[in-house]
Amino acid sequence: MVSRVIPVDPFDLVIFGGTGDLARRKILPGLFRRFCAGQMPDDARVIGAARSEMTSQDYRDFVADAIREFCKPASFDDGQLEAFQTRLDYVTVDAKGDGGWPELGKLMEGRDVVRAYYFSVAPSLFGDLASRLHKWKLTSDQTRIVVEKPFGRDLATAKALNASLAEHFDEGQIYRIDHYLGKETVQNLMAVRFGNMLFEPLWNSQYVDHIQITVAETVGVGGRGEYYDRSGAMRDMVQNHLMQLLCLIAMEPPSKFDPDAVRDEKLKVIRALDPVAPHHVVRGQYDASSDGPSYREAVEDPRSRTESYVAMKVGISNWRWAGTPFYLRTGKRLVARSSEITVVFKELNHSIFGEKQDHRNTLSIRLQPNEGITLNVTIKEPGPGGMRLVDVPLDMSFADALGADAEEPPDAYERLIMDVIRGNQTLFMRGDEVEAAWAWTDPIIAGWEARGEVPKPYDSGSAGPGDAVQMLARDTRVWREVKP
Numbered sequence: 001m002v003s004r005v006i007p008v009d010p011f012d013l014v015i016f017g018g019t020g021d022l023a024r025r026k027i028l029p030g031l032f033r034r035f036c037a038g039q040m041p042d043d044a045r046v047i048g049a050a051r052s053e054m055t056s057q058d059y060r061d062f063v064a065d066a067i068r069e070f071c072k073p074a075s076f077d078d079g080q081l082e083a084f085q086t087r088l089d090y091v092t093v094d095a096k097g098d099g100g101w102p103e104l105g106k107l108m109e110g111r112d113v114v115r116a117y118y119f120s121v122a123p124s125l126f127g128d129l130a131s132r133l134h135k136w137k138l139t140s141d142q143t144r145i146v147v148e149k150p151f152g153r154d155l156a157t158a159k160a161l162n163a164s165l166a167e168h169f170d171e172g173q174i175y176r177i178d179h180y181l182g183k184e185t186v187q188n189l190m191a192v193r194f195g196n197m198l199f200e201p202l203w204n205s206q207y208v209d210h211i212q213i214t215v216a217e218t219v220g221v222g223g224r225g226e227y228y229d230r231s232g233a234m235r236d237m238v239q240n241h242l243m244q245l246l247c248l249i250a251m252e253p254p255s256k257f258d259p260d261a262v263r264d265e266k267l268k269v270i271r272a273l274d275p276v277a278p279h280h281v282v283r284g285q286y287d288a289s290s291d292g293p294s295y296r297e298a299v300e301d302p303r304s305r306t307e308s309y310v311a312m313k314v315g316i317s318n319w320r321w322a323g324t325p326f327y328l329r330t331g332k333r334l335v336a337r338s339s340e341i342t343v344v345f346k347e348l349n350h351s352i353f354g355e356k357q358d359h360r361n362t363l364s365i366r367l368q369p370n371e372g373i374t375l376n377v378t379i380k381e382p383g384p385g386g387m388r389l390v391d392v393p394l395d396m397s398f399a400d401a402l403g404a405d406a407e408e409p410p411d412a413y414e415r416l417i418m419d420v421i422r423g424n425q426t427l428f429m430r431g432d433e434v435e436a437a438w439a440w441t442d443p444i445i446a447g448w449e450a451r452g453e454v455p456k457p458y459d460s461g462s463a464g465p466g467d468a469v470q471m472l473a474r475d476t477r478v479w480r481e482v483k484p
């Protein structure tokens, strides 16, 4: 397969928080992979910025260490790494003070290139960075800012953040990252829905019984306990990643694949979400196991009421989906790392084969691992046993289908950063979308707090709390098995 690398314009990318965890694990290795793929023009530079005192040479060494640690072994050679290092600079900058800003300005002076500022710092610094970029005249029409999650912790804080960014930047310059939108299969979801005749006519409550969205993780909260315990699965995963998946699966076809057409349709879905009744939500918290501490041990709070798991039944009140439930679940320390969306079609209303069997078509879109799509269809059981029906998968793994020599798809962060440089906002959240998502999430969280709800314990390495199974059983449905 011929590799298709679409070149981007020359750029200066300043990473505020260039020494942090996200920069080391995702942003810098991602940029290096794009460099190796030939997508970084000669006149493109990456500038790390943080409070730590270091020289540009120190930073080049720091980045090389990060790349050696987080890029797949043997996927590059030292020559490539040395060439990438020549594109790196570093400035000591304090987001809360004036130190370092003139030096940053000097470094960027006189360069007629795209300017992108990646805010990879704590959200409390986003407003400081925006106003100091403005104060030190480091912005122009060519400027873009990339804002990490979490984008607020509720509607009020998200509105305040939108307002503070809007003081200095137009909406067209603000790139709110949701890295799930950069995943290969998430974009494939749109290709499958809107690039085929086959599915769209059946994509509604007349033919779809229900839809399941699962994002299961094996990892716990790790070193991010302090942040996570203030957030929980609802704020950390549902309000953003699962909400985006729900939007893409449920939205109307946009008139074209452009940023506002797509984001308008997603917004309509969020605004059509029903309020969620308390008995349609299950919250869980993982227990200790032989290979790891309990949630409460991990966050060092023996009474924490924060959920590491949430499952919910969601309704969409619009013409297409009224009556079709969407079941969402996500959690940490589960049995497998497995993210998938499954569309479960209705049973046939009459069987000509004279036997009543539960045969349903399902379409599963696997996000990770083993990205691909499986369509379950009913056929005759092979052999002389008469007309007995059996369900078989039509399975397509993208890796197999595209061939062993297919180029490995860019990871979510590298794809999204290149979209920032290109000025393409399709895979980024618009301010009104984020606010609408919080407006739906806030009352659910407020209800838990008002009722003093304690999450249900679940075994690490399990599929989550039994109550989530009961929630579907009440609807005579079952969750898909969580398997790697």
Ligand SMILES: NC(=O)C1=CN([C@@H]2O[C@H](COP(=O)(O)OP(=O)(O)OC[C@H]3O[C@@H](n4cnc5c(N)ncnc54)[C@H](OP(=O)(O)O)[C@@H]3O)[C@@H](O)[C@H]2O)C=CC1
Binding pocket: 016, 017, 018, 019, 020, 021, 022, 023, 049, 050, 051, 052, 093, 094, 095, 096, 119, 120, 121, 122, 123, 125, 148, 149, 150
């Ligand atoms: N890590 C992850 O997996 C994920 C992180 N995120 C988000 O990304 C952002 C960064 O997270 P993460 O990298 O984990 O955080 P870290 O705490 O690891 O890094 C924070 C960075 O900010 C710098 N910094 C802190 N204070 C200032 C300041 N006053 N002025 C300038 N720089 C400052 C730090 O460097 P120094 O101390 O030298 O100034 C460091 O480079 C956060 O918004 C987080 O929510 C989102 C998803 C996943």
Ligand SMILES: O=C1O[C@H](COP(=O)(O)O)[C@@H](O)[C@H](O)[C@H]1O
Binding pocket: 217, 236, 237
């Ligand atoms: O944003 C986040 O996502 C990760 C899961 O991302 P994935 O790409 O590994 O599926 C999650 O672990 C983290 O808590 C959350 O902040």
